[in-house]
Amino acid sequence: MGTEVSAGLFERARRVIPGGVNSPVRSFGSVGGTPRFIDRGESGDLIDVDGNRYVDLVNSWGPLLFGHARREVVAAATAAMQRGSSFGAPTLGEIELAEAIIDAVPSMEKVRLVNSGTEAAMSAVRLARGATGRAKLLKFIGHYHGHSDALLVAAGSGVATLGIPGSPGVTDGAAADTVLVPWNDRDAVTAAIDRHGDDLAAILCEPVPANMNLVPPADGFLAFLREQADRSGAVLFFDEVISGFRMARGGAQAVHGVVPDITVVGKVVGGGFPLAAFGGRADLMDHLAPDGPVYQAGTLSGNPVAVAAGNAQLKLLTDDVYECLQGATQQIVTAFTDAFAQAGVTAQVVHHGTLAGVVFAAAAPTHYDEVAAADHDAYATFFHAMLDQGVYLAPSSYEVLFTSMALDQAAMQRVQDAVGVAAHAVGRR
Numbered sequence: 001m002g003t004e005v006s007a008g009l010f011e012r013a014r015r016v017i018p019g020g021v022n023s024p025v026r027s028f029g030s031v032g033g034t035p036r037f038i039d040r041g042e043s044g045d046l047i048d049v050d051g052n053r054y055v056d057l058v059n060s061w062g063p064l065l066f067g068h069a070r071r072e073v074v075a076a077a078t079a080a081m082q083r084g085s086s087f088g089a090p091t092l093g094e095i096e097l098a099e100a101i102i103d104a105v106p107s108m109e110k111v112r113l114v115n116s117g118t119e120a121a122m123s124a125v126r127l128a129r130g131a132t133g134r135a136k137l138l139k140f141i142g143h144y145h146g147h148s149d150a151l152l153v154a155a156g157s158g159v160a161t162l163g164i165p166g167s168p169g170v171t172d173g174a175a176a177d178t179v180l181v182p183w184n185d186r187d188a189v190t191a192a193i194d195r196h197g198d199d200l201a202a203i204l205c206e207p208v209p210a211n212m213n214l215v216p217p218a219d220g221f222l223a224f225l226r227e228q229a230d231r232s233g234a235v236l237f238f239d240e241v242i243s244g245f246r247m248a249r250g251g252a253q254a255v256h257g258v259v260p261d262i263t264v265v266g267k268v269v270g271g272g273f274p275l276a277a278f279g280g281r282a283d284l285m286d287h288l289a290p291d292g293p294v295y296q297a298g299t300l301s302g303n304p305v306a307v308a309a310g311n312a313q314l315k316l317l318t319d320d321v322y323e324c325l326q327g328a329t330q331q332i333v334t335a336f337t338d339a340f341a342q343a344g345v346t347a348q349v350v351h352h353g354t355l356a357g358v359v360f361a362a363a364a365p366t367h368y369d370e371v372a373a374a375d376h377d378a379y380a381t382f383f384h385a386m387l388d389q390g391v392y393l394a395p396s397s398y399e400v401l402f403t404s405m406a407l408d409q410a411a412m413q414r415v416q417d418a419v420g421v422a423a424h425a426v427g428r429r
């Protein structure tokens with residue numbers, strides 16, 4: 001597999017872009033090797049600039065539920081662009097997208113559209129603070145809510161991948177208002193709320209955490225968080241940027257039957273464009289300007305092209321889509337599990353509905369420290385062996401794999417063949 005063109009571009013990129021990438025995990029820093037520069041996507045495949053073809057199990061980190069360049073999405077975005085790419089004035093499409101989100105996720109009684117998950121989470125935190133008049137946030141270690149100051153403390157995703165405990169540039173003041181608790185630990189939550197409850201603006205979580213690999217909630221844990229939020233008067237904040245529209249049309253809250261006060265969605269909702277949203281109880285959302293005093297704004301928010309793509313993708317979300325995605329995920333989980341067993345490799349293929357992740361450890365992790373203690377070198381070997389066999393996984397053991405509706409049986413066969421080889425490569429280390 002040639003990588004000369006990618007290697008040349010990476011060198012050129014590094015001269016003008018820090019680390020050669022516009023988001024850290026893309027640099028292959030934790031797995032080594034040359035990041036592949038992508039020429040194009042074709043349905044379920046990625047094709048790089050050297051002409052290598054991969055089955056895509058990243059799908060832009062989640063947004064592409066239907067693979068690349070799905071025709072309905074392309075048509076909608078193209079049509080919108082021909083009418084003008086941005087107006088800075090309201091459009092019909094924004095109402096339609098807000099209505100579609102609310103229809104899918106009823107706890108979001110009103111929504112506001114923004115441009116990224118980071119922006120949505122940051123704005124929702126300001127809203128929670130503004131509405132409650134309280135400052136502190138309860139955050140789970142290893143959960144990722146974007147890269148705004150208060151939420152970057154002990155975050156997952158690229159922060160975990162690079163082993164950065166927090167980040168220089170985040171002030172002690174911003175960090176001091178974030179109370180950290182291990183995921184799935186009821187005693188720690190109870191103790192933190194006993195101590196900080198009166199100052200707590202929000203309890204934040206990814207209801208199905210997928211930025212410290214995949215660590216599903218223990219039975220009843222989300223309902224317990226609901227009770228604790230009610231006990232303290234804090235806002236319960238579900239970050240469904242990954243799980244929203246991917247686990248189910250109604251997100252993790254529909255699957256687990258727990259209703260938050262504020263929800264953040266991103267990724268799938270934008271159909272592959274920079275679009276995210278936050279929403280929740282109408283009485284909370286009415287604190288936002290211009291109705292209320294909590295300020296939040298955006299020149300390109302509700303961008304008509306992004307909104308058209310989002311609307312087009314959400315229209316495709318029928319119940320059988322989720323059955324199909326679950327089937328595809330199950331097939332991959334079975335193939336991976338069998339391959340590791342055959343190769344005598346100790347690995348956990350963690351599986352929760354339409355999400356799955358690979359952790360090289362003796363038991364499935366229940367919180368961040370157990371993910372951090374896994375064998376990350378084994379993952380790097382596995383990742384590169386899969387890449388060499390033409391399967392593109394996330395270049396970090398803190399991330400999950402994302403299936404799409406574009407994975408046909410031929411793609412599944414390629415994944416199955418690849419994992420047979422890759423599992424043995426890990427076994428031979």
Ligand SMILES: *Cc1c(COP(=O)(O)O)cnc(C)c1O
Pocket residue numbers: 115116117118119121144145146147206211239240241242266267276
């Ligand atoms: C990706 C992600 C974000 C950040 O979204 P961006 O669009 O990358 O800013 C926030 N929360 C979760 C759970 C995510 O997975």
